[in-house]
Amino acid sequence: MMQPSGNLAGRLLRPFQEFAQAETSGGIVLLCCTAIALGWANSFWSASYSQLWETHFALSFASWKLDKSLHFWINDGLMAVFFFLVGLELKREVLVGELASFRHAVLPLVAAVGGVIFPAIIYAIFNAGGRGVAGWGIPMATDIAFALGVLALLGERIPLTLKIFLTAFAIFDDIIAVMMIAFFYSGGINLLALGLAGVVLVGLVAINLLGARALTVYIALGVVLWLLILQSGIHATIAGVLLAMVIPARARIDAQDFLDEGYALLGEFERADAPGIGLYMNDDQQSAVQALEVAAERLQTPLQRLEHMLHNPVSFVVVPLFVLANAGVYLRGGALLDNLFSPVSLGVFFGLVVGKQLGITLFSWLAVVLRWAELPRDVSWLHIYGVSWLGGIGFTMSLFIDGLAFEQTSQEMLDQAKVGILLAALIAGSVGYVILRHACRVGQEAVVEAG
Numbered sequence: 001m002m003q004p005s006g007n008l009a010g011r012l013l014r015p016f017q018e019f020a021q022a023e024t025s026g027g028i029v030l031l032c033c034t035a036i037a038l039g040w041a042n043s044f045w046s047a048s049y050s051q052l053w054e055t056h057f058a059l060s061f062a063s064w065k066l067d068k069s070l071h072f073w074i075n076d077g078l079m080a081v082f083f084f085l086v087g088l089e090l091k092r093e094v095l096v097g098e099l100a101s102f103r104h105a106v107l108p109l110v111a112a113v114g115g116v117i118f119p120a121i122i123y124a125i126f127n128a129g130g131r132g133v134a135g136w137g138i139p140m141a142t143d144i145a146f147a148l149g150v151l152a153l154l155g156e157r158i159p160l161t162l163k164i165f166l167t168a169f170a171i172f173d174d175i176i177a178v179m180m181i182a183f184f185y186s187g188g189i190n191l192l193a194l195g196l197a198g199v200v201l202v203g204l205v206a207i208n209l210l211g212a213r214a215l216t217v218y219i220a221l222g223v224v225l226w227l228l229i230l231q232s233g234i235h236a237t238i239a240g241v242l243l244a245m246v247i248p249a250r251a252r253i254d255a256q257d258f259l260d261e262g263y264a265l266l267g268e269f270e271r272a273d274a275p276g277i278g279l280y281m282n283d284d285q286q287s288a289v290q291a292l293e294v295a296a297e298r299l300q301t302p303l304q305r306l307e308h309m310l311h312n313p314v315s316f317v318v319v320p321l322f323v324l325a326n327a328g329v330y331l332r333g334g335a336l337l338d339n340l341f342s343p344v345s346l347g348v349f350f351g352l353v354v355g356k357q358l359g360i361t362l363f364s365w366l367a368v369v370l371r372w373a374e375l376p377r378d379v380s381w382l383h384i385y386g387v388s389w390l391g392g393i394g395f396t397m398s399l400f401i402d403g404l405a406f407e408q409t410s411q412e413m414l415d416q417a418k419v420g421i422l423l424a425a426l427i428a429g430s431v432g433y434v435i436l437r438h439a440c441r442v443g444q445e446a447v448v449e450a451g
Contacts, residue, residue: 027149029316030396033323034422041328053325066227074325075403078318080226080240085314086174087244088307093171095249107364107373108165111384112172114363115391116140119355126347132413135344135405137180138421139351141397144170145315147390150429150436157440159383161376166387169360177397178241185404186234197228197239204246213248213302235404249303265292319396326399329418339419348402348420352392353428360388382442386435392428394421 040049053074058067068076093099119139127133147166151158204221212218222243230236265288272284281289329339339345364384367373375384398421406414 027143027145027152029320030143030145030323031149033320034327037324037327038329038331038422042331046330049328071325074321075400076230076236077226079322079400080237081310082240082314082318082322083178083237084222084240084244085307085310086171086178087241088247088303088310090171090175090241091244091247091249092303092307093168099168099171103373105168107367107376108168109172110367110372111165111360111364111388112169112176114359114361115142115169115173115356115388116176116359118359118362119351122355123347123351126343126350130343131410132342132344132347132406132416134409135348135402135413135417137177137184137401138398138405138417139348139355139394139424140173140180141177141394141401142170142173142356142391143393143395143397143425144174145319146393146395146425146429147387147432150390150393150433153433154436154440158436159376159378162379162383162387165376165379165384166390169391173391174397177401178238181235181401181404182238185401189233190231193228193231194234197225197232200225200228201242201246204243208246208248215302215306218243218247218302247303247306249301251301262292265289323396323399326403327418327422329415329422331419339416340423342413342416344413344416345420345423348394348398348417349424352394352398352421352424353389356391356428357385357388360391361385364388380439380442382439383436386432386439389428389432389435392432393425395425 037049040046053069053071055070056067057070057073058065060066090099099105120136123136123139124133127135144167147170148163151163151166200221204218204225207217207221222239225243226236226239229239229242269285269288269292272282272288331339361381361384365381368375375381399418402414402417402421406417
């Protein structure tokens, strides 16, 4: 009989390793899109850059019509898919991942709290009483794709536990960012639309409890939920997170039953006599294969299927389009210096570069000193400090919050914040890489001396 192969720990960590690999590849794509957006916005064709994103597209049904710019469809529509994936990843981590254990979750949670408090305070210091005060949420985020991309440059020298720590605190960052968007960066509330959205959400919970697993049902109701939340005044991307929370996460068959059934079906396939396999299967073999497909479908949860389906489209289509549409900022002439030394740009830059490293490192140290948590295996304080610098790569989420804070009020401050975000990503990524490379060298020398 066939036996499962491979190391148990390796099999358990494989999904995380595949996730990290997809994110690092996505980071390279984002870097290219950033360069394209900046080059385009500062070229002779800069007018076409703005004109493209302001092109209008409309959805209509009977007397109802939703006529919005391409920029809206990307930021409020496609980014809802991004937040949907964030929600799926969060739910998976809480149920079976690093966040399922309170002791494992404490350190990245406390680090994330420190990593949002300090940047907000530093930004507020630069902008207290000024027009840019609304941007306090911009430097609080961490871009997981870029941060993991920097770690990938160091290869196998980086402990896997450090990658898990970075991923976990970045997820907590995302949770806090979603809460900020819902409570502080939404418009006037339409209670009727909000109430109807609540009814749809309750309906989604009900069909989950009734055992419905057809993805088309959840997606169709999710579109309705998005439209209602859009009309309610709360930012429409929140619909993605809410929908993710009601996607079924339990399999219809447990692993042992699947193994037993799978071995039995493979045995039936093997015993059936059908020469010329590859061109033709007899009825018995066809029946065994179809039954095995059904068993595999019952084992894989809708949450797993959706998360697997969406990773590449989000990493290589949704987020790159968002960056392409939002990273372009005019830098020619004196515009760069004007933007760079504005309170908004300085607040974002120092919030990300200084606030993140102080908050993440200090709060992590306090958590360990107070015995709330302990350092992950093979991770030193120099590793933590290096990763705290990578936390200063806000990028995607920072650009998103920048748009919410200033897009409707001031194009000037919108561009100023972008300059701070881009410069912080460059500095934080470079310094974080140097520190982590040194930390890896120190760790290797310690191993050699101990040997």
